[in-house]
Amino acid sequence: MSQIKAKRKKLSAGDKAFNVFNYLLFGVFTLICIYPFYYMIINTISANNLSASGAINFLPQGVHLSNYKALLELNGLGSAALVSIGKTVIGTALTVMATAFLGFMFTQERMWKRKFWYRFVVITMYFNAGLIPMFITMKNLNLTNTFWVYVIPTIIQPFNIILVKTYVESLPRALQEAAEIDGCGKIGILFRILVPVVKPALMTASIFAFYWIWQDFFQPLIFMNTTEKFTLSLALNLFLDPNTYNNYGALFAMSLLSLIPALVIFIIFQSYLVEGIAMDGIKG
DSSP states (O other): OHHHHHHHHHHHHHHHHHHHHHHHHHHHHHHHHHHHHHHHHHHHTSOHHHHHHTOOOSSOSSOOTHHHHHHHTSTTHHHHHHHHHHHHHHHHHHHHHHHHHHHHHTTOTTSTTHHHHHHHHHHHHHOOTTHHHHHHHHHHTTOTTSTHHHHGGGSOOHHHHHHHHHHHHTSOHHHHHHHHHTTOOHHHIIIIIIHHHTHHHHHHHHHHHHHHHHHOOHHHHHHOOOGGGOOHHHHHHTTOOTTSOOOHHHHHHHHHHHHHHHHHHHHHHHHHHHHHHHHHHHHO
C-alpha cells in the first residue's frame, strides 16, 4: 500500500513538472508572438531616427506623439479609412450570403454536376489562377478603378464555402426532410431552418471574410490606380519612398490603427470562431 502511495506521489510530481514545462514553453511562444505587436506600439511613440534604425527596443525611448500628429496631417487618410470600412462591410455581407447559399447548394444531391463544381471550388482555394481572368473581366465591364473592384473579387471565398458545406452535411438529414414535408421550399429551408442552426459556422466565415477583405492589398493594387480611392492598406504603401525621407514612426502608427478593427472583431467574436471550427472538426 505504501508503495502505491509513493508511486502516486512520484507521478504527481512528474505531472507537476510537466505542467510547469508546458506553461514555460507556452509563455515563451506567447512572448514571441506578442513581441512584434509590442514592437510596433513602441515605435509609434519613438523618435523617427530610432524607428528607422531597426534597433530592438524593449522599452520606449521617450514619448513622441508627433508620429500620430503627422498621421492625422496625411492627405487622403480619411477617405482611405472610409473606403476600407465601406468595402469591408459590404464585401463581408455579400460574402456571407454567397457562402451560405453555395454551402447549402453543394449539399443538395439534385444539383447538376454537384461534385464537379465543388471540386472546382476546392481547386481554386489552392491556386490563384483566377486573378488574370478577373482583371480582364473587370476591365471589359469598365469596373476597374471603381469601388466594386474591391467587393466583387472577394465574394466567393472557397475556404468559407467548404467550412459551411461541411457543417451543413453534418446536420441530420431528417431536419430538411421534415421542413420539406411541411411544404417549405429550398430558400425557406436555407433561411428559416439551416441559417439559425449553422450560426457558429457562418460567424466563423464572417470573421475570416472580414479579415481577408480588410487587409487585402494585392487585388486592390492590381485593380485600382487612383490614389483618392485607395484603402488603408494601399495608403500605407504611400509612406515608403526610397528617394525621400520616410516617417517610420507615422508608418508604425498607421499600421497599428489599421490593425485595431481586425483585433476588435476577433476579441468580440472569438467564442464563435472557436465554436465554429471545433464543431465543424468534430462533426466533419
